[in-house]
Amino acid sequence: MIDLKSLVRPNIWNLVPYSCARDEFKGRPASVFLDANENPYNAPINRYPDPLQTELKTMLSPMKQVPVDNMFLGNGSDEAIDVVFRVFCEPKEDNVVAIAPSYGMYQVCAEVNDVEYRTVLLNSDFQVSADAILAACDEHTKVVFLCSPNNPTGNDLLRSEVERILNEFAGIVVLDEAYSDFSSHRPFRLDLDSYPNLIVLNTMSKAWGAAAIRLGMAFADKAIIELMNRVKYPYNVNQLTQERAMETLRQTEQFQQRLSVILHERDHMLPAFAELPICKHVYPTDANFFLARVTDADRIYNYLVDRGIVVRNRNRVVLCGQCLRITIGTPQENCALLAALRNYTA
Ligand code: PMP
Numbered sequence: 001m002i003d004l005k006s007l008v009r010p011n012i013w014n015l016v017p018y019s020c021a022r023d024e025f026k027g028r029p030a031s032v033f034l035d036a037n038e039n040p041y042n043a044p045i046n047r048y049p050d051p052l053q054t055e056l057k058t059m060l061s062p063m064k065q066v067p068v069d070n071m072f073l074g075n076g077s078d079e080a081i082d083v084v085f086r087v088f089c090e091p092k093e094d095n096v097v098a099i100a101p102s103y104g105m106y107q108v109c110a111e112v113n114d115v116e117y118r119t120v121l122l123n124s125d126f127q128v129s130a131d132a133i134l135a136a137c138d139e140h141t142k143v144v145f146l147c148s149p150n151n152p153t154g155n156d157l158l159r160s161e162v163e164r165i166l167n168e169f170a171g172i173v174v175l176d177e178a179y180s181d182f183s184s185h186r187p188f189r190l191d192l193d194s195y196p197n198l199i200v201l202n203t204m205s206k207a208w209g210a211a212a213i214r215l216g217m218a219f220a221d222k223a224i225i226e227l228m229n230r231v232k233y234p235y236n237v238n239q240l241t242q243e244r245a246m247e248t249l250r251q252t253e254q255f256q257q258r259l260s261v262i263l264h265e266r267d268h269m270l271p272a273f274a275e276l277p278i279c280k281h282v283y284p285t286d287a288n289f290f291l292a293r294v295t296d297a298d299r300i301y302n303y304l305v306d307r308g309i310v311v312r313n314r315n316r317v318v319l320c321g322q323c324l325r326i327t328i329g330t331p332q333e334n335c336a337l338l339a340a341l342r343n344y345t346a
Contacts, residue, residue, distance in 0.1 A: 002197045004223055007142055007171055009090050017230040020051050049239035052229065056242045059249055064202065065190055066219045072228045073237050077178060077201045077216030078105050080228070084199060084218075085113040087227045088142040088172055097136045098145035099128050101152055101317045103176060106145045116140075122319065126153035126283065130164035137169060144169055147176040149183050152314050152325045154285030156185050166195045172224070174199045181207030181259060182266075183286035189219050196221045206288060207259055210248050213241045262288050266328045269338075273326070276341050280322070289327045295346060297322045307340050 005013060021036035039046050057068045064071075074080045089096060091114035098106050100119035110117035118141075120132045133144055144165060148157040166173050177200050180187040189200045199220040205211035215237065218228060266285065273292055274282045278300055281293040294300050297315035301324060304311055312325040328334065 002170065002172075004227075007088055008227060009086075009088065012087050012227060012231060015230055018234050020048070020234050022048060023051065045239060047239075049235055049237065049242055051234045051236075053237050053242055056237075056245055059246055060217070063249065064217070064219065066192065069222045070192060070219055070225055072218040072220070072225050072232070074216045074218065074232065075236050076205065076214045077176070077203045077218070078109075079232070079236060080199075080201055080216050080218040081105055081174070081176075082109045082112070083228050083231050084143060084172070084174055085109050085115055086231050087224075089113060089115040091115060094140045094142045095138070096143040096145060097133055097141055099133075099147065099150065099157075101150075101314075101319055102145065102147045103151045103178075106174075119318075122150075122153065126150065126155050126319070128157050128161050128165075130161045130168070133165050134168055137171070141169075141171055143172045143174055145174050145176070147178075148188075149177075149179040149285070149287040151179070151287070152289075152291055152312065152317060152320060152323075154283055154287045154290050154325075156183050156286040159185070162188065166198055169197070172197050172199060174201065176201040178203045178206055179287035182263065182288045185286065192219055192221070199224060204245060204248065207262075208248055208255060209258065210245065213244050213248075215241055215245050261331075262328050265331060265334055266290070269326075269328060269334050272338055273341075276338070278341055278344055278346075289325055291320065291323050291325050293321075293323050295322070297324055300324065300341070300344060303344055304337070304340060309337055309340055311337070 036048055038048065053073045057071050057073065060071065061068050072080060074083065095116035095118055096110055097118045097120060100121055107117045118136050120136050122128055128146065146157060146162060148162065149155060150157060162175065175188050175198060177187050177189060188198065192198060199218050202217040204213065204215040270282050270290060273279055278294045279292055280295060283291045297313055301311065301313040314320040314323045314325050
């Protein structure tokens with residue numbers, strides 16, 4: 001068990017959350033709603049959405065194999081990241097520890113919340129060392145941020161190292177599994193029961209192809225979810241997003257079909273990219289993108305932009321010198337990239 005009270009900011013522990021009009025009558029039948037100062041006209045968008053998104057969570061629950069009460073939904077997983085800081089980290093006092101390189105929003109949220117951001121470099125295989133993470137923690141470390149498959153490196157973190165961090169760190173471990181649908185490894189989402197200090201992040205922005213609707217998820221122990229729900233804005237996921245998410249989640253066949261095309265394309269892209277004269281190394285990936293070391297990242301990036309092809313230049317990211325991060329696109333888009341790079345002259 002973890003001592004949650006000692007990890008949560010005292011003001012949040014004692015917070016009386018905003019009570020929505022709809023929350024107060026909940027459960028009884030009603031047809032005349034004069035409680036929330038809404039406009040009675042312009043249905044169906046005149047009413048506030050469900051603040052806890054119960055219908056959407058009920059649909060997600062069997063798909064994710066996570067009970068509704070262990071689920072937080074947010075305006076992208078970026079919201080969940082920010083809410084974690086606001087629940088656990090006292091500005092100017094607490095710190096978080098994260099792997100580097102990793103997804104940039106952990107640091108941005110730390111800085112916005114005035115929380116020290118400590119980084120632990122991955123090794124040359126882009127793997128995490130539990131010993132190094134634990135050594136970077138002190139009594140003010142509230143959260144460890146891990147990302148698997150990791151962005152921008154693409155690889156899954158070793159399960160044994162993640163398990164050691166979960167077992168030996170006495171604070172919260174956020175494990176961002178935004179890309180886990182592309183991986184063949186078992187997601188930690190399925191092992192929530194074993195780790196009361198684990199928060200897993202998921203999103204509809206990647207494998208579900210719905211980045212525009214902004215729907216992110218956090219899965220954790222009920223007590224953690226309850227704290228996150230207290231801190232979020234009352235109507236953080238709008239009605240249109242909730243409806244479109246449910247519509248998208250019903251398209252399971254299309255989801256599977258597109259996912260398998262992307263994985264098939266990934267299998268082809270990696271060796272084809274490795275053959276290019278500009279390529280020095282392609283790193284293994286468990287995500288829908290790969291990192292590649294090239295002869296001159298800045299120049300190749302600009303060459304591609306001039307031809308209307310945009311990849312991500314990671315040249316200035318720690319451990320990623322001369323690296324480009326490339327998303328797997330449609331077969332035509334992938335061909336266009338390879339064709340352009342075959343024509344590149346140094
Ligand atoms: N986590 C990781 C690792 C990401 O790479 C991204 C987006 N690039 C996100 C989270 C953000 O997801 P969302 O669109 O749900 O905010």
